[in-house]
Amino acid sequence: MSSEKKSIIPKFTELNELAGLMNGGQVIFATDDWFASAESMLQNTEPVFIADKYTEFGKWMDGWETRRKRIPGHDWCIVKLGAPCNIKGILVDTAFFTGNYAPRISIQGASLSEYEESLLPHRQGKMGTACSADELQMISKLKTECWPELVEMTSLKPGYEETRKTYISVDSNEVCTYIRVNIYPDGGIARLRVFGTVVPDLSQFDCNDVIDLIAMENGGTCVGYSNAHFGHPRNLIKPNRGVNMGDGWETMRRLDRPAILEADSNGILKVPGCEWAIIKMCCLGYVSEIVVDTCHFKGNFPDSVKIEGTILSPEETLSSAKWVTILANQKLSANKEHFYKNEIHVDGPFSHVRITMSPDGGISRVRLFGQKAH
Template sequence: MTDFTELVDLASERLGGEVLWATDEFFGPKENLLKAAAPVFIPDKYTDAGKWMDGWETRRHRAPDHDWCQIRLGAPGIVRGIVVDTAHFTGNFPEKCSLEASADQQEWTELLAPSGLRGAAQNCFAIHDPFRYTHLRFHIYPDGGVARLRVHGELIPERLDDFINLAAMENGGRVIEASDMFFGSRHNLICPGRSTGMHDGWETRRRRGPGHDWAILELAAHGEIRRVEVDTFHFKGNFPESCSLETEAGQEILPRTRLQAHTGHVFESELKPASASRVRFCIYPDGGVSRLRIFGIPTELGRAAHAVRLWNSLTPAEARNRFLGCCGSRSWANAMTAARPFASMEAIFEAGVRIWRGLAREDWLEAFAAHSRIGERTSDELAASEQSGTNSASSAVLGELARLNRDSEAKFGYIYIVCATGKSADQMLALLRSRLANDPQEELGIAAEEQLRITQLRLQKTGSSR
């Protein structure tokens, strides 16, 4: 196996992955493809269709075509490699397979060209593509059976809520290292939901010398840690005597604390104030833990890092559309898309300013035209939020805004552009009155700077998903 298999399985049914559709599933249902459990073989088990197989298996093809299925990933992310497991398929496995990916189910990108498969084997293929996807098309040539498909990659969630499980796999958390995993994988610690048994937890061998076992977690985002949950469910004679938690730098978060068998432990008042992006979870001296949850609030540093990662990983088409949502100039959106990857949010802001100020007047006017008029009802949720200061305005103020909006548009050739965030209707009306006295060139410059403020706020909101 290769290094990418240590990354999360983005297609896992445990994360919500699903095979949406398949050309055929005569011998084995498509749902088998994403099962978490390893495939099994039962020699004497048959069905009305024929020999029972623990996998997706299609009937034999007599026409010059092939079978394929469409998969919705359990979580969006960058695919780093796949494992096509043909376990127990010896004379009925496909000759080749290929893989396509999409972020919108309209534009599809080939991640893996048709590649040869071996029977009864874990066929590993590294993928070299930097973009974040949500759906896959898995092709087999021409037909046959595949036991399991594992799609390993870097999980990049759409948003970070205000209070989240920073360790959770579904939020982008990872267990990057552990002292031992003799009986159970370290990755089980952060799987969704409650564990189903000892096999579904992290368990180390019996320690015969000094020391203790540990696991290092990379959190979904740098965050302030507020609550820790340690589950020892199903571990009754083999649970750790105690546990502790500290930052990567060694700052204590949870002092060494006793644990009980087959119990869900919740720690809040016991925690010391701490912010971290990586933590070390220690168990004394050894044993099994089914789940570890670390709840907290993503910091501004964590949100910014997530935003940059999200912007950089969007497909070109998706990035262009989201940039257009921040600024309606196609030239600006195209240039921002081409300027990726960005090193920081500051770099995104700087590129946005540089590109905006280098555009032609026609590009500025195109951006202005994408806005709704101040005070008018709009179905655009982002614009409605920005203009929320008009919600409590009187009908007289709204009427005056509408009248002066028309005067401004007649004089300058475009609608009144103002960064409405944090402004009341009265404030925006006063600004509009004063700006009607400007000459066209002066007003164009002011409107361009207001558009820039709007763009920067939207970049921050869209990227941080807050």
């Protein structure tokens, strides 16, 4: 593993993010939550700074910040990831932690059995607290300090705009459901992002089970797109409904829009351009129902949507794909879930789907329900 130059955003940031609270991440244990609880480190929003905001424990900070350590050791926490994954990269953001940032970090990971998960202590997660002796004894049974190291001890920089973000590539074949985040010896981190590829246990589903074939938690991955100016298309496959417009896929307004818009006989606008995103499905599968959700997109939803499918072998590239129409152009409306079943032209099997919006705009979520191919 190696730190990337701060001026370069690594390719791994295009993968699914598995630590954010809205992506299913969860803090299970932390040695200390004095100034700010570890849950704040997993917020999906950008960190903020409020100059005159204080609590009874000290300066309010938007992140995880431990007290100045006055006993031997260092602080650490355990994070449950949103899905089992092979981690490819980490982003550590110290935004606004300038004189109080954690100087160093390392990360370990493991996949826990049901029995091991039963040993986890109940998490309180309150500002101004530290773990109890009983909690520390319970977590010690897992020997988390012996988990495989994913990120060796790495220096962090203060949370000024030009130095706040540290990108760390991870070279490991471990499939992790939990990570241990070590800070040395104490201090604060504004945000932690964990990027990787989900490794689901699809053996739990048989060919009669209906599943979301592109859901992040099932192993769906965004592998290409035309535009992500306001929001990345990987948001389309996140769990739950979107919480705001920033929690969806939104493109810029296309500059090739006609000066005066016209519609065809079906009410669909006649425009020359479109935007697209390609999602790799969790497995080869047949599509039986589609949901397109424009939740929160009220003045900027797309006029229409089209969905196509293809089968690609591991050796083939997207440029060689031959696309088949699953769902022909459908008129969309604002802030609404759109359900399609009888409108499906071809059900598959498919390994990848291409979601095309015209001419531009925002979609919150897309669900492709169906069954695994035999």
